[in-house]
Every structure is written in structure tokens, then in C-alpha cells.
Amino acid sequence: MPELPEVETYRRFIDEIAVGQTIAAVIVNDAHVLAVPEADLRAAAVGRRIVGTHRIGKNCFLELDSGQILVLHFGMTGDIGAYRDAPDAPRFTRVAFALDDSGLNLAFIDPRKFGRIRLAVSIEAYRKAKKLGSDALTISAAALQTKISPRKTILKPLLLDQSITAGLGNWIVDDVLFQAKIHPERPGNSLTDKEFKALHEAMQHVLTTAIRHEANYREFPLDFLIHSRGWDTSAAPDQSVHECCPHHSKTKIEKSYVGGRATYVCPKCQPRPGL
DNA sequence: ACCCATGTTCTTTG
DNA sequence: TCAAAGAACATGGG
Numbered sequence: 001m002p003e004l005p006e007v008e009t010y011r012r013f014i015d016e017i018a019v020g021q022t023i024a025a026v027i028v029n030d031a032h033v034l035a036v037p038e039a040d041l042r043a044a045a046v047g048r049r050i051v052g053t054h055r056i057g058k059n060c061f062l063e064l065d066s067g068q069i070l071v072l073h074f075g076m077t078g079d080i081g082a083y084r085d086a087p088d089a090p091r092f093t094r095v096a097f098a099l100d101d102s103g104l105n106l107a108f109i110d111p112r113k114f115g116r117i118r119l120a121v122s123i124e125a126y127r128k129a130k131k132l133g134s135d136a137l138t139i140s141a142a143a144l145q146t147k148i149s150p151r152k153t154i155l156k157p158l159l160l161d162q163s164i165t166a167g168l169g170n171w172i173v174d175d176v177l178f179q180a181k182i183h184p185e186r187p188g189n190s191l192t193d194k195e196f197k198a199l200h201e202a203m204q205h206v207l208t209t210a211i212r213h214e215a216n217y218r219e220f221p222l223d224f225l226i227h228s229r230g231w232d233t234s235a236a237p238d239q240s241v242h243e244c245c246p247h248h249s250k251t252k253i254e255k256s257y258v259g260g261r262a263t264y265v266c267p268k269c270q271p272r273p274g275l
Numbered sequence: 276a277c278c279c280a281t282g283t284t285c286t287t288t289g
Numbered sequence: 290t291c292a293a294a295g296a297a298c299a300t301g302g303g
Contacts, residue, residue, distance in 0.1 A: 002281065002282085003281060003282090006281080032299085058281095058282080073282085073283085074281090074282090075281090075282055075283080076280070076281050076282050076283090077280085077281075077282095077299095077300080077301085078281095078282095092300095092301095111299085111300060111301060112280085112282095112298090112299055112300050112301075113298085113299055113300070114282060114283075114298070114299075114300095115282090116283095152292095153292070153293080157293085160282090162282090162283085169281055169282070170280095170281060170282085171281060172281090230303095259293085259294085260293095260294070260295075262279085262280080277303105278302105278303090279301105279302090279303085280300100280301090280302090280303105282298105283297105283298090284296100284297085284298090285295105285296085285297080285298105286294100286295085286296075286297095287293100287294085287295075287296095288292100288293085288294080288295095289291100289292085289293080289294100
């Protein structure tokens with residue numbers, strides 16, 4: 001589930017359990033998630049102390065006392081965890097870092113293996129190499145408008161583009177556009193100043209709310225569109241999928257594909273462009 | 276068995 | 290050169 005709020009939650013977890021500790025060993029259960037040779041990762045990590053954590057968008061950085069950066073990207077299904085004894089390792093732990101003070105192992109969990117572990121010389125070098133834009137939590141309204149307003153591309157793919165602003169994923173973009181009352185297929189250059197302001201405010205609102213709830217979707221406010229997606233298969237009957245708009249109880253949320261991605265919209269809150 | 280899925284990156288096509 | 294669309298990646302879960 002790793003969009004910006006999840007990754008921020010993982011970062012805080014790592015900050016609590018791993019910062020200040022030295023990596024005693026790197027356990028590789030599945031080298032598929034390594035984007036660097038295993039030997040290079042070991043050479044860079046073992047014996048190094050983790051001195052801090054950082055995040056840009058969906059990328060989590062562990063700063064080592066050597067100055068090198070361990071970069072975690074969680075793909076579509078990545079997660080972070082901790083365990084003490086090998087038999088207790090969470091299912092789908094692909095790589096783990098043994099921490100020498102606590103004796104805990106920091107687990108990089110990823111069923112689908114789209115996540116990657118990398119090394120970088122610096123966060124700035126990584127940011128440049130990956131062409132990451134400003135983090136979605138810190139980008140200014142003016143900068144957002146400057147990036148989007150010249151583009152005739154429809155909004156949703158623009159907001160998913162990590163070089164425009166980093167951290168928004170499929171579900172969050174839908175919720176941001178719903179909160180801002182803008183249709184995902186509006187061209188970037190069609191937004192008014194007022195709409196840009198609403199867009200920026202909705203981004204901050206959705207992201208800070210999600211982080212406050214540690215990305216636990218079930219706890220999100222009832223007027224969030226996320227409750228209309230069929231993600232919560234264990235929800236009680238009275239709190240299962242919300243088929244209708246929280247603001248228009250008679251209007252069904254519509255699902256379509258925009259830019260190849262599943263997209264949810266309230267046809268009343270978010271009028272289709274040209275109509 | 277079939278379809279869908281939170282992300283990124285590459286290829287193809289216009 | 291750029292943008293848009295599609296595919297690929299690897300796998301679990303409904």
C-alpha cells in the first residue's frame with residue numbers, strides 16, 4: 001500500500017527501531033528486490049551505523065555513518081516490519097537488516113517483488129537520477145501550478161508523475177481530485193487559479209490526514225472517496241463499500257479507467273470536462 | 276480459472 | 290522531441 005503516507009509511516013517506524021544502531025548483517029532471502037549486487041550491499045551496509053532517515057515521495061532513505069544512503073522503494077506491495085528470531089520473520093520478508101544493539105531484524109517485506117533496495121551516494125544524487133520532483137507534502141501551491149498549468153495532458157497522469165510532485169499514488173490522486181472537486185480528465189491547462197488552490201489544499205489535507213492515521217484507511221474520515229473502493233474485504237456489513245458519494249447520497253460513485261488506472265469519481269462533485 | 280491490484284519503466288505509436 | 294497508450298514485471302487474493 002505504499003503511497004506517501006505509508007512510506008512516511010514506515011520511515012517513522014525505522015527511525016524508532018533502527019536509528020543509532022549498527023547493521024550487523026544483511027539477510028537476503030530473495031535477491032530479486034536488490035537493485036545492486038548483493039556483495040555491494042553487504043560491503044556498504046555491514047558494520048555501518050544508521051544515523052538518520054529521510055523521505056522523498058515514496059522513497060525512504062537510511063543514512064549510514066559512511067555518508068552512503070540505503071534507498072528503499074516499496075513498489076506496489078512493499079511493507080516494513082521487525083522480528084527477533086528467524087522463524088518469526090514476516091511472510092514475504094525478502095531482505096532483512098540485523099541490528100546489533102536490539103537484536104531485532106528490520107524486514108523489507110514485499111509479496112509482489114516490485115520493490116527495490118538501492119545504494120546512493122547522496123539523496124540529491126538519487127533525486128536527480130530518478131528525476132524526482134518536490135515531495136507532495138512540501139511543494140508550494142505556486143510551484144504546483146507552474147508545473148501543471150502549461151500542460152494539456154489530463155490531470156490524473158500529471159499528478160501521478162513523480163517528476164512533477166513526488167508521493168501521490170493512484171488512490172490518493174482520486175481522493176485529492178474528489179476533495180478538490182475536479183474531474184481527473186480535465187487538462188492541466190484548463191484549471192483556474194481557484195482550482196489550483198483547491199487542488200493544493202486537498203493534497204495537504206488528504207496526505208496529512210492519512211499520515212495522522214498511519215495510513216490505516218479504515219480510520220479515514222467518512223467523506224474520503226477511498227471508502228468507495230472495494231479494498232476492505234473484512235469490513236463489517238454496516239461499514240462495507242460506500243457505493244454513493246458522501247455528499248450526494250443518491251449519486252453512485254463511478255469507476256472507470258483513466259490513464260490505464262482504475263479511477264473513482266463522483267459525477268456530481270466532479271463534472272466531466274466539456275459538459 | 277479468471278480477473279484485478281497501492282508502482283515504475285520500457286517500448287511502441289502517433 | 291514529446292506525449293499517450295500499452296506492455297511488462299511477479300505474485301497473491303477474491
